[in-house]
Amino acid sequence: MLSAPTRKSITDLSRRKSRTFFAVTTLALAVAGIGLFALPTLMNRSMDATVAADQLPDLTVSIRPVVLSSAQLAALAAVPNVTAIEPRSFFSGPVYVGARRAFAQVRGIADFGRQNANVVHVASGAAPVHGELLTDVQNAKHGLLDVHAGETVQIIGADGAVRRLRVSGEGRNLDGAQSVTSDNVIVLYANTATVASLSGVNGYEELDFRLADTGSAAVKQTTTTIRDRLAAVPGFNGFSDLPETRAAGDWPGKSSFLQFTKFFYVITVLALLSALVLIYNTITTLVAEQTSEIGIMKAVGGRRRQVAAVYLKTALLLGALGTGVGIVFGVVLANGLARYFGSTFFAVTTRLGVDWRIVLLSALVGLAASVLVALPAIRRAVRVPVREALQASGSAVGEHDANNRFLRGVRFLPRTAQIGLRNVGRRRRRSIATALVIAFAVGTLLAVLGLAQGAANASRASWGDHGEDVKITAQGHRRFDATAANLIRATPGVASIEPMFVTDVNLAGKDAKIWAVTQATMFHYRLAAGRWYTPAEQQTKARVAVVERDIARVTSTRLGDTIGVETASGPVSFRVIGISTNQQESGTALFVPLTTMHALLPGMSPEDNDYWVRTTSHAHALIDSTTTRIEDTLTAHGYPVNSEIKYVRLANEVASNRTITTTLAAVGFLVVAISMAGLAGALTTSIFERRREIGILRSIGARARDIRRIFATETIALAAIGWLIAIPIGYLLERFLVWMLKQVANVDVPFTFPLRYLALALAGTIVLALLITLLPIRRAARYPPGHALRYA
């Protein structure tokens, strides 16, 4: 049998079911937001399992195509610390997607049935035999190539001939999935014989190793031993790129994913804040409504502590309900998002799971927050003198303060609109709380929209620095030479060409890229300090570098410093002669004279470059046709190539940024949902409180539309106030997100806060608010006046 006060705590919730529903929904959404903190754990669990199943390599070395016999591979496998080795061959070239050409990479697997590392799983169909291909499951998901087992893929080989290869099924591989997702490259898998027939070259270009000890010293030693063993192999002339190591527990795309989730946390905190404001609001309203009941309880002997306990229990019950529902929502939300990210970015079906630490955190935050935010209102209410409490009506009346005077001064509106507007001032605390919650939501959206615009601007600015229209890259074993350069230059539609190449390096422990470019480059470098290199420095192959500001900041590199850079051929030092504000390679590029890099990297001839090509016009059709001509000409002359059209890359990057910001915005809708639940709750309460007034208005001739207009005005006013407050909130939040991007991801997104989004947000807020409150307002307008007068 429950005590009377406890019974009251429960029945107070069931008395106003709609308000309880909105309060519980609000808290549940916020607690569900905490569930997002479980994302890294859920992803890690699934990815760790996938990493184990894929036997992801701990060390990967890239080489120019080298034929390795079984004995030579066995010798490499016998290198101390190496537990397994898997060689890979590659062919890159165009495939036909309908009538269009797209760039594809075919990865050669020695034996599908016996893969020792970096395993390519057959997701459907069968492993390919000679002349067949597996298509990576991500190709279709990302709309790059949608082919199924039994269909054929037309691929242009290194000799320029089109080969029709049968698709044997779908393949899945973490590394391949990342290439599709990050680089928009079609990834196909075949046996090494098929790859050799496409490229015209035998040999492996990548060696994947699994190691017993992944400590940096052990890996370094192992890498040196591998290099030494390979040195005895004919055709080996050093690593073609910096060896890649994978730290224990790491998986492709992990750091980007974890950086991304940090932005979710910001939104989660906002969601929680919104919910707390609303719970505070709900309890304040509940207590204010019951001031006379508090008077009654005190009049019949209830002590302050006992009366307070009634409302604390109510708050706790609200908290428990909201938290319970929220935890379930949170688990579903986190698993849903993990599944979405796993499937979209990694082709991994994540396993359902629960992070109990987050469940516990959600329970603690949900319950504690509900009680804590209720305390001020309860404290206030129990201190009201008994006589005053007994006379309280629970409905605020008009006063002559400045705010109400201002609202009363708005006389140009129709009377019903004036009443609605003045109602906003009646329950000021509640109105402010409701407007604040709307402001959090609109502010979040403004910030995310601004960030998206900033990211798009950054992409455009980054690609705007490129003077070329197309970049032509040599593929496979045959590098470009003077003949290839002349063929490109002579292609109709080509205005000018410039040799360059990019290579991976490591600067002070950070991954970076060296852009080897000519002194008179078509690239638009922008110097923040120092200077560009001189013709003399280019001629003398001087070891000078212009470093991008972002990587300089992270590595504490200053103008005039001498920096040590780890390259594929070993450590090299450069003198920093300039700091640039460009943001190539996410701000990690170092510009070095092309001649210097040729001298530093072994086995490179002066013509062994990629080429930037400027076309005679920027018309997309001309760029497309010129690119096709260059590809065809070079391929026909035995130079397998890959092309990168600037406008296409820019569009892809903008689209990719949009995906990220859209996901952020989608999570931001959590805050919007909370705010809308809050608005609906506030208006429902407002309508409930004013049933008697509705009855009176109906009695003196108000029509349904008059009642609707009163509450619609109140809604619009609250939405507009929320929007106004949202402007500084959105501004500061975006500043914070831009700062966070810089700190967390070292990405410099320019701050932009477009005015057009403000107008859009105002219209959107009002429309959404009116839609959300449509039902309660309709109910208010249909409320029978007799009921309103008798029961309210």
Place this chain on the structure above:
Amino acid sequence: MGRLEYRALRGIDLRVGAGELVAVVGPSGSGKTTVLNVITGIDRPSAGTVTVDGLRIDAMSEEELAVWRGEHVGVVFQFFQLLPTLSALENAVLPLDFARRGSKRERFARARHNLDLVGLGDKLDHLPAELSGGEQQRVAIARALANDPKLIVGDEPTGNLDSVTAGEMFELFARLNGEGKTVLYVTHDLGLAGRAHRIVSIRDGVVVA
């Protein structure tokens, strides 16, 4: 709204002639307020008909009733029931705004006139919270007069006032009745009831006298 339905009136046949001054009396819960609410269309009868000035108001929709009340009936409640955020003048002009009768200037002129009539010409801008109970009831009467209705209905209009103010209120009703308006009011005060042309006594939902 999830309330229990109960029968407040159990078969009433009541005729009130134009220009009458009628008092409705009876103990608490007898159905007095329901009678007035049925006459004003605030409540709907579950059976039977209600005809006011030749119009079957029981057949009207809620919306038609609202418009009809605004134009033909003035209601005065026991607890004044003014809108707390509106000034005396704004409360008094409200029915005219709803009925969209005349220009804005004309509506305010009419509301001012009515407030003058009830002796509140000097408190036009006061909020209800700044007025005494008697003054609030005067504003309520001014509001009831807004559209110059033929029928004025008061549900215990003096129930919340002291005897002197109550007397003044009744004088106002009597004066309006003298100007040709039909006035119906519920009261517990037998003295005030006795000053009506006719007393209708209700007990347990039926007219007993």
